Amino acid sequence: MFTIEHDFDATIITLMDEGPAPLQEDVVVNSFAECVSVEQYDPRTDTVQRVTLSPAQLRDLAAALDLPEGVYALRPPGET
DSSP states (O other): OEEEEEOSSOEEEEEOOOSSSSOOOOEEEEEOSSOEEEEEEETTTTEEEEEEEOHHHHHHHHHHTTSOSSOOOOOOTTOO
């Protein structure tokens, strides 16, 4: 299950784990024009862990989810 909220300067997506235990903590994705951050509460350390990605890194991650093992570079259409 997930939620999507639109704030003034960001889109916030919250991913909630469902199913049999053990369940993971919610994942919050904050999408800004200049970056995307992924956050998850870590109960072991009682802190929120955050990873920040540039738009290019996010694009590469999305492409990598459907590709086989290898080394890749995404290029704009028409660029060689």
